[in-house]
Amino acid sequence: MDSARVAELQQLIFLCKSNPALLHDSSLAFFKDYLQGLGGHVPEKPGLADHDEDEIIESDLELDGEIIDPDDDPPQKMGDPSVEISEERCDAAQLLKSKAMQAVAENNLEEAIDYLTEAILLYPSSAILYAARARVFVKMRKGSAAIRDADTALKINPNSAAGYKSRGMAWSLMAQWEAAASDLRLASKLDYDEEIYSILKKAESNVRRIEEHRRKYDRLRKEKEARRIQHEKHHQSEKSRQDPQVEDPDSLAVLRDGEVISTHSSDELEKKLKAAQNLSRVVVLYFTATWCGPCRTMGPVYTSLAEKYPKVVFLKADIDELNDIAHRLNVSGVPTFFLVKDGKEVDKVVGVTRIGLETMIKRHTGQL
Structure with a gap:
């Protein structure tokens, strides 16, 4: 290809990079059509303020x-x-x-x-x-x-x-x-x-x-x-x-509707609590332990409740793994359940049955 023509094209592209508004000039309609035909994105024609900013930069x-x-x-x-x-x-x-x-x-x-x-x-x-x-x-x-x-x-x-x-x-x-x-x-x-x-x-x-x-x-x-x-x-x-x-898409990306979400660090827990607050969702925080017998029975129950109430956030934390959080919340035994609404603890129960836990969820989600 003629190197001089390539030079002209390079100069045109540089000018368009410096001031994308040029692509909306009628004399460059053919070039804009070509770019869009290749799937390229052409910025929208700027308003007066954008135009002034481009002019200042170019000058x-x-x-x-x-x-x-x-x-x-x-x-x-x-x-x-x-x-x-x-x-x-x-x-x-x-x-x-x-x-x-x-x-x-x-x-x-x-x-x-x-x-x-x-x-x-x-x-x-x-x-x-x-x-x-x-x-x-x-x-x-x-x-x-x-x-x-x-x-x-x-x-x-x-x-x-x-x-x-x-x-x-x-x-x-x-x-x-x-x-x-x-x-x-x-x-x-x-x-x-x-x-x-x-x-x-x-x-x-x-x-x-x-x-x-x-x-x-x-x-x-x-x-x-x-x-x-x-x-x-x-x-x-x-x-x-x-x-x-x-609902905020960034917050939704942090959570998983209808699932139990395990948390393994204080930062991870805070991130999910914040996402739930942004979405105005009730959170159930379940403290469990690998050595806890009743927890093995409660695990499937908790999972089924998460599936039944997909707009409630069901979090799970191991008391030994998140010992600092458990200590701060005065968790002395497992299974322990907290309900959090708008970033604040609104209820707490230890060793609850399925009926008791579901009743608590309904009460704080306005379903009773």
């Missing part, structure tokens, strides 16, 4: 250097790499290159391009000729053409300093500062000169600004998303309190 990014539009000239002629190079061809190509350099010195850039094109057709395996023509295209401010030639030069010779230099300069013309900095650093390592240093310095300065801009925008986006999530949670919580039929 913070000021880069050095003039930006040119990519040239849309037809691709320049390239040589046939399969051509056998004779000494005569090589000499003729060298003579044409000399004429081209003279034309450049006289600022006859179109003439220089013609000479270099003839030279390339004679000697298509010369990275130097492609890099030289790329440099002239840079002078003519034709970034796309320069990149095509520089790419070819680097395919022939991956260590072509002139190829990296020309391509880096072309990228900078097209405001592709990260690509420009990368190529110019390589060019500088291979063959340092003051011109490379000057352009590289500007490119690196712009890259730093772009990275800072991205970090800032990403931070603002995350803060905005956090506020949105917090607002939704608050809204959901308010809705749950106003409408008992609407």
Whole structure:
């Protein structure tokens, strides 16, 4: 694929990342349709406040250097790499290159391009000729053409300093500062000169600004998303309190309707009690022990009650495993049952029968 076209696409994507509102511009309707066709999510068109925020963020990014539009000239002629190079061809190509350099010195850039094109057709395996023509295209401010030639030069010779230099300069013309900095650093390592240093310095300065801009925008986006999530949670919580039929999904995820939930730590117990409070559910907390005979009889009873009353939270804790909690609640024997409502203990019974426990549940759930 044409590298210049890829550069244009990269620039468009960067702009859309920086300001997603651009995707709602009528001129980009085709691009938005394409993204949605792939299953991509396009943010909703922002209101005035969002638009103002995006404008403020975008206006913070000021880069050095003039930006040119990519040239849309037809691709320049390239040589046939399969051509056998004779000494005569090589000499003729060298003579044409000399004429081209003279034309450049006289600022006859179109003439220089013609000479270099003839030279390339004679000697298509010369990275130097492609890099030289790329440099002239840079002078003519034709970034796309320069990149095509520089790419070819680097395919022939991956260590072509002139190829990296020309391509880096072309990228900078097209405001592709990260690509420009990368190529110019390589060019500088291979063959340092003051011109490379000057352009590289500007490119690196712009890259730093772009990275800072991205970090800032990403931070603002995350803060905005956090506020949105917090607002939704608050809204959901308010809705749950106003409408008992609407329940907090996060709290529901902690509990399991119709099942006995074993707890193995104080943190785990607190989390489940909090979830039940958020859902305005009654909790039955059952303290048991592996050595307790009556508990073995009560276990199946407790499980059947959990199935019968799925909107009541049935918790189970081992007195030896959660000894600190048992001590705090003054649990002296097992089986012991607590009823908790709205985060507060409302009833307690030791060694109860099924009928007694079920009666207690009905009383505190308003079913008596």
